[in-house]
Amino acid sequence: MTSHPTALTPTALTPTAALLTAAGVAVALLAACSPASEADVDAGADASAEDSTEQAAPQVLEDSSRLDEVLDAGSLAVCTTGDYPPFTELDEETGEYTGIDVDMARDLADHLAVEVEWVQTTWDDLMDDYLAQCDIAVGGISINTARSEQVFFSAPLMEDGKTPITRCENVDDYRTIEQINDPDVTSIMPSGGTNEIFAQEHYPDGDLVTHDNLTIFDQIVDGEADVMTTDRSEVLWIAHEYDELCAVNPDEPFDYFEKAYMLPRGDTVMKHYVDQWLTMALNDGTYEEITEPWFGDDVDL
Structure with missing residues (x-):
């Protein structure tokens, strides 16, 4: 069942109450019709000016970029x-x-x-x-x-993520960090980047050598190095460019970034x-x- 608000019953006013009510209405009407005082006019003008200033103010831009x-x-x-x-x-x-x-x-x-x-x-x-x-x-x-x-x-x-690349016949030899972290395994990398940081952290027992990045993969092809651990994106590109080299775990990189x-x-x-x-x-x-x-x-x- 839907409830409804209780209706209010008008109450009859006594003669005195009726006079007071009428007087109050008259005063309110006079106040509404009477001219505003000079102070009120000035205050209203100031408020309007402030509103106008706020609306017209230009948007403040951030510090120079x-x-x-x-x-x-x-x-x-x-x-x-x-x-x-x-x-x-x-x-x-x-x-x-x-x-x-x-x-x-x-x-x-x-x-x-x-x-x-x-x-x-x-x-x-x-x-x-x-x-x-x-x-x-x-x-x-x-x-x-x-x-x-x-x-x-x-x-x-x-x-992206770090993953190895090596000669295709050696892929199974370098699938894990443990396999690469070996004194008999030569890992090659450019100096100064995240590849060197990764190798130093994860292959402390390995044979780590640095080389310029533009010819670094030729070193693996020529047998001067065994493996390079680098970004998956680079590995996929190199595997596309070199018939002799294969990505080891391109879909299961060692880390994530x-x-x-x-x-x-x-x-x-x-x-x-x-x-x-x-x-x-x-x-x-x-x-x-x-x-x-x-x-x-x-x-x-």
């Missing part, structure tokens, strides 16, 4: 190592950069309507060079907590812009079009 500096300068300073294909590679003869992240940096610059100013760095000097000279750093850079203490990272481009671009720490305006651009590139076919020539269309990054 690196984004503003890039737009004012007309150039985007991009740090990259140039030694980590398929993400970044420098042709020493022509001075031209190629790679997935190189093309992505150019696309970002196109959206900003600015020129790219390339700053070559190394994995050993990446952070120092970035902080001193660059607006963004690209080229297969992994997100980790040590780097995150000094920079912001963009939204991630891909998930993401790849992204380095940005100025604390600059939320710059990060917001880059993240919005990345969202579009990852969903409108731009990123897929850039990566396809390097991996083919059958590799799931």
